[in-house]
Amino acid sequence: MHAEDSASPAPTGVGGTESLPPLVPDLAQFTADPHLRYAQLRATHPVQRVMLPHGVPAWIVTGGKEVRSALTDPRLRNDVRHSATWEDDGGFAIGRNMLQVDPPDHTRLRRLVAGTFTHRRVKALGPRVEQITEELLDALAPLPGADLVGSFAFPLPVTVICELLGVPTADREAFQAWSALIVTATDPEAATVAGQEMTSYLTGLIKDKILASTRTPDSGGPGESQASPHPSPSASASAGDGHDLLTALALAGDGDDAALTPEELLGMAFLLLVAGHETTANLISSAVFLLLRHPDQLAALRADPSLIDGVVEETLRYEPPALAVAYRYAAEPLTLGGVDIPQGDALILSVAAANRDPACFTDPDRFDITRDPAATASHLAFGYGIHHCLGAPLARMEGAIALRALLQRFPDLRLDGENGTPAWRPSLLRGLATLPVRW
Template sequence: MSVTDLREYGADFTANPYPYYAKLRASGPVHEILTPEGIPAWLIVGYDEARAALADQRFIKDPSVVMDFVPLEFEVIGPNLLGIDPPDHTRLRKLVAGEFTGRRVEALRPRIQQLTDELLDAMAPAGRADLVDSFAFPLPITVICELLGVPAADRDSFRAWSNELVAPTGAMTEREAVEGFGGYLDELIEDKRAAGPQDDLLSALIATRAEDGDRLSLPELRALAYLLLIAGHETTVNLIASTVRLLLTHPDQLAALRADPGLVDAAIEEGLRFDGPVEAATYRFSSEDVEIAGTVIPAGSVVLVGLAAGARDAARFPDPDRFDVHRDPRGHLAFGHGIHYCLGAPLARLEGKIAIRSLLERFPRLELDPDGGPLEWLPGLLIRGTRRLPVIW
């Protein structure tokens, strides 16, 4: 099997990878590739194979088990839930899940609606905006920071660090971003320890104990806060912006949603399937030779599960390249599958539902700004979306 160098596809692949995934899938569900960063890896592009791989414990998350490699963020911050395996993962997820409950998420509904309305009030007089900067970013970053208990004054720093880690701009090095983030979190955790019990998630995680007395260590708290802050807003920013972009570029679907606002849940799920915010799951590593559909992925390989690629597999979703808010997209993999399924999925869905319904109600003539210039797509295979989304109303 020849190696597919994704770098050769250039900017066209970044803007619209789906035809390339379809071409790969036509010749098999698994391919040896070079990522846009030049890293050798195996990419899974079939839906059934992707779903199975996400739950296959032969694909592990801790790279140090199979290779002499420790990611910079693990070195500085510590391994988070996306970088560890059972039994460590089982223990940490159990401690965290007890605080990340449906009841806590639902209790955020009034505050999410209030923040949404305030952002729309601020946008309204201008008649035009970059939807990412004015709405899709500030809503989830405020929600996750308030949930965790991060001071409002520190949120611009988070945005700068987070941008460099998921879609680098070159404003600082990866090490500067990771070390800045890590040092800040240490101070924040120590401040919260000293302050005692408060009504925020980070304080609750500091205080939480399992029935056997187990509790989170400082490195575990730091790594968990790091993951929740990045994953808790970067993905939701693009869930909101991408769903709006899809609706504005598919006027028949936007008209259907306006005619029946009850379709907002379906529109969000179809947006997650059609062009979700995570293009490929974070790295997995084969702990042994693994055969998929006749192709052997050797032990010690980097493995990328193509969530976006699987979502356009016609064997699972008929007419997959059609955006259709009446579709039943259940089973999409936008939030993953298996033990690493996204803890924050209920919160992301709630934010998306409130944001998109409120935006469309407030601005019935919302459309893409014809003078907004070309869209700039985020680089890499992790986060899918655009840096800006100029709109007018």
């Protein structure tokens, strides 16, 4: 789960029309291996201005030191209104969410959900995550093989986050389809329609939950939302214990300054739902793919199952679920990596590029699950600073449980070349579209 700092609407940027190098010279090549392009850019300069695929300029930051510095620089803001051309940038995503606001609003919004994603509460979710995992594997066991993305890597985190927030089971397939279109980079029109449909759905869902929470048994309705058949042991926010998280957020701080506005509640639901499954699904499928592509690493894991945490961390470093964090905007002129950034300009902070910077990691293009944990832990897959991903503990737990159970159930797991080749999605995130495997 990546509850904050995944991609947001693209900026138009500022400045002249001088010739700039394209961020993506070839979409197919970039989709297959963005790290090659990031290495080229980093070798030229770790901070430079490029032309985005939709024809507008922005700064790309590819150096590990520079990305880490930018993530904690108070002059770089998340609120799109700091962009010189923010009214043309697409504005906010669905609702007003944590990855598009700055303190003090960010502090207030984050505090409302922080308690749900502590290590203690995430640990309490473990048995339910294991149960969902086993149910998915039980359904796969009679088959000779499957597309692991659609049959396992996506359904697991989708089920977990939907149960946590209280999204009805019958709605999850449609929600997953909308989410996939929203984060896909190749079809803006379809993404817009999906965003409108998701907005309408979430608005109705929130209204239903608020209504359900106010009913009493005497009025013929439940005293709380019954949307989730498996209420999570940690599904409580700072208020509303006993409710699913979305209902609790709707009721939190009712009548005081801490209360969420309707736009903020919508944004919170959108962010937690989309970030809560897209990035975790990418983590699971990428980890399986990398292990199958590196049989020596898979053999090392089978010989020493305690390396499972190393698999999760090295996957996060080597193929992070998001190529970059949310756009940053210069609230004032600043210098980054020796380069002057004008006020109002947009910056892309590439955590994927930072995680492969040879100045930060030894032999960074080698997938090695036995790396020194202290060194690997410095990766930026979950961001850094005040926008560090709230859902990191949940993502790590789901990834470890999923991989351990999958490899135990299917000791002969292998790529299935007869039914296609693994394909990366052209997306704002970094994940496989398909992963055909056999067992």
